[in-house]
Amino acid sequence: MIALIQKSLFRMVDGIVAAFAPVIALKHADSKWKRRVVIGIHVAFASLVLCGLVAAQIYFQLDTFVRSSSPMIRSLWLPMVGILGYSTAWSAWFVARTLRQPTEKPLFDSVTSALRDGLDRFTRAGIDPRQTPIYLILGSPAGGIREFFSSSHIDLAVLPSAEEADEPVQVCGNRDAIYVCCRDSSLVGHYARKSASSLLKTATNRCNAETRSSHDATIRQAQPAWRSGVAARTSAESAKVATPAFEVAVQSGGSNVASFGVSATATMVGDAPAAERIVSSGDTTIQRVQDTLQQIETMAVSVLQPRKSRPQEMRLDASDADALLERLETLCQEIVTLREPYCPINGVLALIPLPACDNVESSDHVGMRLERDLKTIVDSTDSQLSLQVIFCDFDLCEGSQPFLDRFPENQRHRRLGAILPAVPASESESVAASLDKATHWICNELFPPLGYRLMSRDLQDATSDRELGMGNHRIQRLIQQMRDRGDGMSRMLRRSVASMGNRLRIRGCFLAATGMAGHASKQAFCEGIVPLILDMQNEVQWSQQRRDRDRWQRSMAVAIYLTIGAAVALTTMMF
Template structure:
């Protein structure tokens, strides 16, 4: 009984709130049906109030106190006063609502200043801001955004600001497209910067270890002049279970210089050279003490970055939201952006926890972009920094130069809205094809098979081992890549469509560490028309059009009524 009374009181309170304060009641509704019900209740309550005022005036004969020559004014005097009070109440609410709005300080912030500077450069270069497609870029390669466009062989009319300038937003582009890099205005970009800073310390330690091994090799070369052939069991175990990093670490201590001999010992020199090269490729089993000291492994160089400060995340998302609002103001009446380009370091998929964390960052960035722009666009993911992967140097050196402009990845089909599971399933298939069915055949084709000379054979074997390690590493990255992308589109599958997944080498400009990025730009430009306003934006536009038509109708009716009253008063006078 008490529960029934409580529910009755709550329902009665909602009805009274809808009748007296419709705006407060509309804030507590969830769907369009409830909003229309609240509006209908308010309109019915106001009509009943006007009818009650008419009855009240008739019963107490208030028209006798009104001095007017128009019978309509005398008959409807009290309802007219009620309508005036109703209009005054709405005017007071609008004034109070306007005074409570927060002041807009966006023109003074660093985001809009950097964006405006980039837009001014584009205008001076003759680029039309409204007609040229705009792409938001979240994340950057380790070498910076300039290295990405250099590896893609894209000629930019407007160059991005230097990394040393520490600008939160970098604007660059040409007459084909404008690219806005959220360098310090997105969670993904923040992760890339932190990962690059965390990679510096292990790199310095690895250089110190490498210099120490070179000194050990030099000392051994000066003191030793004999070599010892390894046993068959040791060689077999080393070649089947040893890692290339460990083999390269132990090789300098076993390669020895050959003593000076006469020309008659040419055959012996060749045999000694061959056995020495074989010895250098052998990896002896590490002793327990040495195994404990090997703490600087390539897979352990970068620890998982899982911490995300709440205040820092809120600040970055607010910057991204401000950037989207500024673009919407510049691009009116068109959609703010034509697509999103996601640049993620490839080594972020080495660790499952890190992959999930980066996927969460991308998810929140895409969700903010979708909410701020109120549009549905396509996105492409590019896993950069392939040149930093183990064994990638041999892979890139042996890859034909004429084929480096091709894409290394796949295009994802647009998932239908009627199949919510089509997006994650398509991601799993694409990642499996890239990591297992694409890299493996390419790697095996690049491996050298005709081994003749000893010195050259050693270099070729080392290259083969590096390529095999790269293929194996890509297979291990399959789960991390899949989980990252599935997490990234978990909440924005209907608004941000993932249409491509690629891998590229985006090293420092002027080196041979750039490949597979040139073919990405035509694909990105081909998908520029896959953009539309979201359903929420279209619904808001319909409401605004209806409100505008209703306002025009009310103004027209009030004008006609005022004109009729003036004409009737003049005729009576």
């Protein structure tokens, strides 16, 4: 009973607030129907007050106190005063709201100047930025954004600024589209820049180690141990050590001693081939023992020592994150001003390093960065966009070198990934399942068969067989790593769109090899991505909040015009 009374009192208070202060009630209305109820209550209350004023005018005969030649003004004087007071109250609220609006955020000169300089280059090239599709790019490959377009075989009329210029925004493109790379003005771009040096260093060290391993294996295969002189040297050293013992045995005298010395000599001579075999495999055995001991020491250190600190690319202070998001918001506002009254951007490209999916921690971290970037873009542009996710730096992963070397040249223009369907707004809860299926298909059903087909099976020559076998082993490792990355990719994508609703839809997930240090032989799977993105340039529209606001503004404009017209007509009738 008490709960029912409290609920009734709360509803009564809400009704009173909606009647006297509809602005406050509208702020707490969390649905369209509640907002309509608040507006209805206020309109009903205002109409009731107006009727009360008319009744008071008639009851107290206030028309006798009004000195006017117009009978209408004398009979409706009090209601007109009420309407004037109501309009004055709303006008005062609008003025106060305008005066209380926060000042515009200071624009980042580096961001705006870099964007305007890039767009000016398009204008000088005869390309109108207002009529050309614009795409935002979050992140970049380890070699820079130029490597992505070089591997995509896109002829750029306007080239991006050099990486050495260290500009926060890079603008490039042609007559088909303008690409704005948020190099140092987004959280994902900040992560890509921080991780680029470590990825390149790791890939270079791995490549050098694999080259040395292949070279050493080739030398051991071409020059056996029994021809290298190691066995002979070892046998000579063994003889030197054994001779003094034999002489001591002979000097001790007796037939038994002599027979012992002969048998010892025979045993040493008879075991010479076995000793040679042991010595010939001594390097390999010692190397294996050393590797095992090193692994044990590494495991002991990892268990006994405290946990290592987070990598540098995963360190993000709150102040730095806010500054990067403000830069991204400033960039979006500049594009909105440029493209009015059209939608500011036609889509978003996320270039994420593939090694970021190696573990759960990095996947969640990059997913958090991508989510905050996308939310800032959607809120700043008031639009519904499509997102293309490209996991780049495939060529820097372990085992990618033999995979790309054996991949046919005439097939590298194909896409390696999945095109995701546009999920209807009524089925937004199925987005996570769709992302899980796509990543599982890429990592477990699409990539492994390609790797197995590239493995060499006809092994005949001993020297080349060792190299081909090592390549097969590395491809197998790459396949297993791709399977392990499936969960990380799914977690990252689901985290990035968790709070987006139907304001942003992921329409593609692809792998790309952009080439380390610009090597064309290491570039693959990029050429078919950009045409697909251009085909989806019309998948953009204003958000529902923007459409509702425009509809309300049009209704208010019509109401104001009608009010002004009625006032003019009434004034004309009075005079």
